[in-house]
Amino acid sequence: MGSGSAPAKIILFGEHAVVHGVPALAAPVSTLRATAFAEPAQPGYGIRLETPSFIAEIPADININTVDDALALTILLTLKALAMPYPDLVIRLDSTIPIASGMGSGAAVSTALARALCAHFGITMPPSELNAIIYEVEKLHHGTPSGIDNTVIVYETPVLFRRGHVPEPLQLGAPLSLLIGDTGHPSSTKLAVEGVWALRAAEPERTQSQFARIGQIIEAARQYMQAGEVEAIGHLMNENHIVLRELTVSSVELDHLVQAALDAGTLGAKLSGGGRGGIMIALVTPETQAQVKSALMAAGAVNVYATTIV
Numbered sequence: 239m240g241s242g243s244a245p246a247k248i249i250l251f252g253e254h255a256v257v258h259g260v261p262a263l264a265a266p267v268s269t270l271r272a273t274a275f276a277e278p279a280q281p282g283y284g285i286r287l288e289t290p291s292f293i294a295e296i297p298a299d300i301n302i303n304t305v306d307d308a309l310a311l312t313i314l315l316t317l318k319a320l321a322m323p324y325p326d327l328v329i330r331l332d333s334t335i336p337i338a339s340g341m342g343s344g345a346a347v348s349t350a351l352a353r354a355l356c357a358h359f360g361i362t363m364p365p366s367e368l369n370a371i372i373y374e375v376e377k378l379h380h381g382t383p384s385g386i387d388n389t390v391i392v393y394e395t396p397v398l399f400r401r402g403h404v405p406e407p408l409q410l411g412a413p414l415s416l417l418i419g420d421t422g423h424p425s426s427t428k429l430a431v432e433g434v435w436a437l438r439a440a441e442p443e444r445t446q447s448q449f450a451r452i453g454q455i456i457e458a459a460r461q462y463m464q465a466g467e468v469e470a471i472g473h474l475m476n477e478n479h480i481v482l483r484e485l486t487v488s489s490v491e492l493d494h495l496v497q498a499a500l501d502a503g504t505l506g507a508k509l510s511g512g513g514r515g516g517i518m519i520a521l522v523t524p525e526t527q528a529q530v531k532s533a534l535m536a537a538g539a540v541n542v543y544a545t546t547i548v
């Protein structure tokens with residue numbers, strides 16, 4: 239039996255602008271995970287994927303250049319990297335990460351799957367190699383992914399990520415306690431990313447200045463994080479949310495949860511991830527955590543998760 243798992247992630251600052259070359263800050267959420275268990279089957283059985291919502295057979299003759307299924311592509315790229323033949327396996331996949339909600343569910347499931355395959359063959363794959371595989375798979379989900387999701391999920395550590403640069407570990411002078419409010423409205427990151435590309439084409443100067451503003455927010459946020467200045471980080475989250483709204487990637491539900499968190503005394507709140515649905519995050523203290531959580535639930539959040547970034 240080979241098993242693997244991978245965490246969810248949240249973007250603290252810089253989603254969307256990161257696709258256009260601005261840095262972003264992100265962190266894993268280790269309590270929400272995707273898991274995969276690979277069990278050997280009799281010769282000739284092939285690969286069968288079993289999830290709580292569907293079962294899929296992955297044919298041995300599937301073409302790596304034309305495959306359009308993320309799980310099949312993950313398997314083919316992993317086998318190729320391991321230089322292993324097509325095995326006979328039943329692979330059980332499960333996940334506690336909300337789907338299409340800005341928490342990197344697709345990248346986490348693919349990472350868990352690739353790790354289970356590696357474990358089945360008894361091979362340890364270097365994280366950089368695994369990261370490159372999951373990035374390829376992300377292209378199916380996202381079209382033009384920045385690479386932030388796969389990086390945070392594979393390395394499972396808070397990072398400052400910039401397209402084309404080696405990710406830098408994020409230094410925190412004080413832990414950040416966050417609540418993650420799920421609107422319960424799944425949303426396509428691909429469509430939201432395409433929307434921002436369209437905005438950039440239609441209004442290049444305005445969009446560039448919004449990206450530049452996010453860049454300034456990130457630079458300040460990084461310094462405040464290092465210094466452990468939690469209140470200042472909250473203000474920057476509010477500012478980042480305003481720019482994301484201007485970039486058309488918020489939604490009525492996200493704005494509603496952000497406002498509810500602000501009214502309940504959060505230090506700062508913003509949408510997180512692809513937006514137009516999915517999740518928002520709110521920065522809390524031990525004193526405000528319970529009241530902000532209740533306010534989010536009362537405002538319609540279908541789930542509220544607590545996480546601490548250290």
Ligand code: PMV
Nearest residue numbers: 253254340383384427511512
């Ligand atoms: O997968 P999501 O919804 O968390 O979005 C990832 C963040 C984006 O910046 C919107 C896209 C990207 O590739 O960086």
